[in-house]
Amino acid sequence: MPLLEIRDLAITYHGSRGDVPAVRGVDLSLDAGKTLGVAGESGCGKSTLALALLRLLPAGTTTTGEILLDGEDVLTMSWGRLRAVRWAGTSIVFQGAMHSLNAVHRVGRQIAEPILLHEKVSEADANRRAIELLAQVGLPAWRARSYPHELSGGQRQRVMIAMALACSPKLIVADEATTALDVMIQAQVLQLIGRLVAERDIGLLMISHDLSVLSDTCQQLAVMYAGRVVEYGPSSEVFTDPQHPYAAALANAFPTIGDVAARRTPRGLGGDPPDPTDIPSGCPFHPRCPVALDECSSTEVELWPAGPSHEAACVRVPAAGRTA
Structure with a gap:
């Protein structure tokens, strides 16, 4: 049985502009000891998916x-069970x-708090555990008495991991956990994780817009667009041989070191993801797709x-693959 299994997950916000379908029929699974990356631009539903795993979405959604965690559906849990x-x-x-x-509590106390609650x-034992956890993430014991503003960005992120x-x-769900860090600190935090x-x-389950980070960190990779998974497979394959034009555009956004042509002519993707309240008919990527068919x-x-072990939601996937 998978540690995490997401089946046909759909999430809709309700606001003044009407219904906003942020996630539309997502299926994913993750085994214990394994890593799964979820990639996509802002507005594709990644963070909404992360929040749904522990029912942290706004009221009324x-x-x-x-969402099965060890076979138990998070969405139907009682509040007492969910708290546990x-x-x-x-x-x-x-x-x-x-x-x-x-900002007003020392980091050691903040690490000890969930231990005391659960x-x-x-x-005293909770405080000792907090110090042990700080050591595991590479911070000295005396840092337990520090306030967040006394730590660097990388140190604060390590405290969050602790x-x-x-x-x-x-x-563990890591939602853009290294985005705000510089390259060297990002590499250290990723190695630590x-x-x-x-x-x-x-x-x-690691969420990021950075396909290269996910391909280096995660074994499997799911690419989301307009609330749906459009490509899924081994990270190395999705990054080096993407089958969906959107996944290919994300992969091509990273220049090759030493490639003069790539430096002079950066490859990007024009336009923006569709407004969730006005998703185009057919494939939602087709207005931006450079190889779209009628x-x-x-x-x-x-x-x-x-x-x-590789899937893509595109009509250009070979016909033999569609009927397999």
Whole structure:
């Protein structure tokens, strides 16, 4: 049984402009000890998906489908059960640690807080655990007495990872956890996350707009566009041999080091993702797609086999793959 299984998940916000379908029929799974990356531009539904895993979406949001954590549906849990699952079953590392940490409390206390809430331990034991967790993420014990503003961006992000590990969760969701960091610190944090996943045999769902980061960090990669998964497969294949034009555009946005032509003529993607309240008919990517066919404006295909363990939602996927 997968550690995490998402089945036909659909999420709709309701506002003054009407219904906003942010996630539309997503199916994903993740085993313990494995890593799954979710990529896409802003507005494609990545963060909404992350928040749904622990029912952190705004009140009034309509959510259908299933989110199974160890076979138990998060969407139907009682509030008491959900409270127990948060931190201890699944924890989230959000983007922007300075905004996620409490500015008026020392970081050691903030790490110890979920331990005290979820486990029957003394305050002294919780504080010792907090120091041990800081050591695991490469910070000295004395940093437990620091306030968030006394730490660098990379150190604050390490504190957030320590907090996420505080109650030994089975699943960690990292939502743009390294976006605000410089390249060297980002590499250190990614190596740290990878080591902790391997050592603790936990599942990692990592969300980012950066396809290169996900391909280096995660074993599997799902690319989202307009609330749907348009390509899914082994990270190395999706990054080096993408089958959907949108995934190819994301991969091509990263210049090749030493390639003069790539430096002089940066490859990008014109336009923006569609407004969720006005998603185009057919394939929602067709207005921006450089290789769109006439049928793309009227046909939105499901994920088709595009190779061993590789799927893409595009009419250009070979016909043999569609009927496999």
